[in-house]
Amino acid sequence: MRLQVNPHSSTPLYAQIVEQMRNQILSGSIIAGTPLPSVREISEMIEVNSLTIQKALKILEVEKFIVIRRGVGAFVSEGIVSLTQIQKEDLIKSGLSNVVSHAKELGIEKDRFGILVEECWSAQ
Amino acid sequence: MIEVNDLVLYGKNGTIRLKIPELKFHSPGITALVGHNGAGKSSLLKLAAGLEKSNHGSILYDQKDIFIHYEELKEKIHLLSWGLELYRSLSAKDHLDLFRSICKNWNKDIELELLKDLSIPTHKKVEKMSRGEQVRLRILLSLPRSPKVILIDEVTNDLDTDSRRAIFKKLDSYSFDTGAQVVVATNMIEDIERYASDIILLKKGEVILQSSLDSIKEQHNTSFEEIVRIYERKGSVL
Numbered sequence: 001m002r003l004q005v006n007p008h009s010s011t012p013l014y015a016q017i018v019e020q021m022r023n024q025i026l027s028g029s030i031i032a033g034t035p036l037p038s039v040r041e042i043s044e045m046i047e048v049n050s051l052t053i054q055k056a057l058k059i060l061e062v063e064k065f066i067v068i069r070r071g072v073g074a075f076v077s078e079g080i081v082s083l084t085q086i087q088k089e090d091l092i093k094s095g096l097s098n099v100v101s102h103a104k105e106l107g108i109e110k111d112r113f114g115i116l117v118e119e120c121w122s123a124q
Numbered sequence: 125m126i127e128v129n130d131l132v133l134y135g136k137n138g139t140i141r142l143k144i145p146e147l148k149f150h151s152p153g154i155t156a157l158v159g160h161n162g163a164g165k166s167s168l169l170k171l172a173a174g175l176e177k178s179n180h181g182s183i184l185y186d187q188k189d190i191f192i193h194y195e196e197l198k199e200k201i202h203l204l205s206w207g208l209e210l211y212r213s214l215s216a217k218d219h220l221d222l223f224r225s226i227c228k229n230w231n232k233d234i235e236l237e238l239l240k241d242l243s244i245p246t247h248k249k250v251e252k253m254s255r256g257e258q259v260r261l262r263i264l265l266s267l268p269r270s271p272k273v274i275l276i277d278e279v280t281n282d283l284d285t286d287s288r289r290a291i292f293k294k295l296d297s298y299s300f301d302t303g304a305q306v307v308v309a310t311n312m313i314e315d316i317e318r319y320a321s322d323i324i325l326l327k328k329g330e331v332i333l334q335s336s337l338d339s340i341k342e343q344h345n346t347s348f349e350e351i352v353r354i355y356e357r358k359g360s361v362l
Contacts, residue, residue, distance in 0.1 A: 007314060007317035007318050008313075008314075008317065008347050008348075008349065009347065010341050010344075010345050010346045010347050011341065012337070012338040012341045012342060013317075013318075013338075014338060039300070040297055040300075043293075043296065043297070043300075044293060047289055047293070047318055048318050048319075049153065049154060049296045049300075049318065049319045049320070049321060050296055050297060050299075050300035051152070051153045051300065051321050052321070052338075054300075055338075
């Protein structure tokens with residue numbers, strides 16, 4: 001599990017965590033049945049208060065992405081079908097089309113756009 | 125839970141230092157008390173600790189007036205501020221020996237965990253300690269007494285990021301595990317964004333905003349820092 005939050009963002013921290021964990025579960029990078037770190041461990045790891053972590057985990061539980069077993073811990077739900085390659089690509093395309101139209105508005109050339117993608121990719 | 129009712133506190137020359145008709149501190153979690161110097165943060169914390177008496181109205185803990193029941197409540201409500209000093213010629217170990225012998229409900233497990241995680245030098249005298257070490261020692265002397273409310277008046281502000289993070293981590297897990305309420309007067313935006321769940325914004329003695337950090341962001345779709353700027357300019361509730 002990889003979490004990276006931005007406290008200055010206008011998106012509440014719990015929503016950032018939910019979104020990232022949801023994506024990682026759907027993409028299959030966290031596998032069904034995997035035990036998750038405890039609230040305290042996640043809180044220590046990303047330096048965010050425990051109530052926020054708890055709130056995020058509760059939402060993921062309601063959405064059936066994870067199962068919380070009292071006194072044991074949280075696990076990624078069994079039976080979550082991770083996205084197919086085509087679904088993943090569709091997801092990226094829908095996000096990308098906004099960026100592309102923005103780039104066209106600003107008059108950025110196609111080749112130049114490719115270079116920018118390259119730069120962003122290596123920067124992460 | 126701490127509750128403020130119809131509170132008025134006058135300063136010198138009869139100016140109003142605090143005027144709060146109604147305010148409830150939600151527990152558990154960390155509440156950030158935000159506002160410029162002179163906004164009334166310290167006064168409010170002193171009143172909540174029962175160290176000062178208001179001119180009108182009251183502050184209650186579990187329906188009891190905190191000023192009147194000070195002797196009974198002082199073990200439950202701790203205030204950490206620069207005014208209340210440690211013994212300069214004693215070490216952390218000396219302080220611990222003293223507190224362990226005085227306090228009946230001293231929690232040894234919490235003490236050991238804090239000693240390990242806050243890296244406090246045990247044999248250095250307080251007068252030789254840095255401010256960061258002194259603040260960490262105060263936390264070490266407070267949490268093992270199982271307070272229900274911890275009030276912190278700006279003491280974290282001039283510490284480096286690592287020290288502050290270590291302290292906030294401990295306050296957060298203590299509050300989460302025990303349900304205790306933590307109120308921190310601070311203007312350090314990033315500490316608030318990471319560790320506070322509720323915000324109380326004071327301006328010239330009045331509460332101009334009280335909200336959870338999440339709902340502030342959800343309502344206004346902007347960062348917390350920007351919200352504080354907007355409210356302080358307007359000076360009143362939207």
